[in-house]
Amino acid sequence: MTDNRIPLAGVIGHPVAHSRSPKLHGYWLKTLELPGFYVPMDVTPADFKTVVRALPKAGFVGANVTVPHKETAMHLADHVSDRASVIGAANTLVFRDDGSIHADNTDGYGFIENLRSGAPDWNPQDGPAVVFGAGGAARAVLSALSDAGVPEIILTNRTRSRADHLKEEFGQRIRVVDWVQAGNVIESAELVVNTTSLGMQGQPELRVPLDGLQPGAVVTDLVYAPLKTRLLRQAEDAGCTTVDGLGMLLHQAVPGFERWFGIRPVVDAATRAAALA
Numbered sequence: 001m002t003d004n005r006i007p008l009a010g011v012i013g014h015p016v017a018h019s020r021s022p023k024l025h026g027y028w029l030k031t032l033e034l035p036g037f038y039v040p041m042d043v044t045p046a047d048f049k050t051v052v053r054a055l056p057k058a059g060f061v062g063a064n065v066t067v068p069h070k071e072t073a074m075h076l077a078d079h080v081s082d083r084a085s086v087i088g089a090a091n092t093l094v095f096r097d098d099g100s101i102h103a104d105n106t107d108g109y110g111f112i113e114n115l116r117s118g119a120p121d122w123n124p125q126d127g128p129a130v131v132f133g134a135g136g137a138a139r140a141v142l143s144a145l146s147d148a149g150v151p152e153i154i155l156t157n158r159t160r161s162r163a164d165h166l167k168e169e170f171g172q173r174i175r176v177v178d179w180v181q182a183g184n185v186i187e188s189a190e191l192v193v194n195t196t197s198l199g200m201q202g203q204p205e206l207r208v209p210l211d212g213l214q215p216g217a218v219v220t221d222l223v224y225a226p227l228k229t230r231l232l233r234q235a236e237d238a239g240c241t242t243v244d245g246l247g248m249l250l251h252q253a254v255p256g257f258e259r260w261f262g263i264r265p266v267v268d269a270a271t272r273a274a275a276l277a
């Protein structure tokens with residue numbers, strides 16, 4: 001900012017009341033003793049562009065963007081990072097001093113950082129990953145796994161055409177299998193990722209048969225409410241390393257916070273507790 005106003009940031013969604021981001025960023029601002037505020041903003045799709053364009057004038061240095069605005073946010077920006085454009089959606093906006101808007105997507109980064117810290121022995125090159133789901137969250141995961149060098153990604157989704165479409169976009173390393181076959185490919189997996197909403201509070205359970213899970217595999221769920229999903233419980237029982245989805249939320253927030261407020265925050269046990277409070 002060119003003036004000395006207190007920097008503001010926030011998360012824009014519709015709805016947004018469930019978001020953990022205000023607690024998380026508020027915790028970092030407080031513990032790092034930085035001036036600034038981070039607020040939830042419930043904005044309808046009809047108002048989104050108008051609101052975003054006005055925010056810098058009110059002292060906002062940037063914003064996170066969540067459902068249903070992530071695609072619009074990318075299209076509205078003046079500059080789009082490569083990773084946001086590959087994913088086709090943005091979750092982090094930076095309002096620059098010259099009035100332009102920069103869009104980034106840190107979901108894939110958050111996903112990989114969470115895996116690296118929760119399963120430090122996982123080596124992407126070691127073998128196939130099985131990914132459940134082909135929605136927006138899957139796009140970030142596929143792009144991150146490809147970049148990390150996973151040799152084969154076995155993708156399965158209830159609606160097969162969506163998975164086929166992602167294969168066309170994200171390349172040859174993806175093999176699509178039918179949803180009813182999901183249980184049969186688990187055996188070969190070094191990594192299993194749930195990107196669907198199944199298992200989330202208020203949603204049906206993920207019913208893929210998991211008998212084939214190998215004890216050495218790493219299993220992670222993007223669902224973080226509940227923290228320990230049925231998938232993670234079953235994986236634990238099978239002797240797998242499990243990584244819950246809250247860490248992805250925490251890690252994806254790091255680059256935005258650093259850009260807006262000038263200090264790179266750390267993700268540790270206290271950060272987790274603050275986001276859950």
Ligand code: ATR
Pocket residue numbers: 132133134135136137138157158159160162195196197198204
């Ligand atoms: P997000 O952006 O969070 O990924 P999304 O684009 O709505 O959200 O995708 C939700 C994912 O959960 C999809 O893979 C969806 O499968 P479909 O593509 O077949 O819709 C999956 N999903 C949601 N409810 C499901 C259910 N009852 N059974 C199987 N898959 C389900």
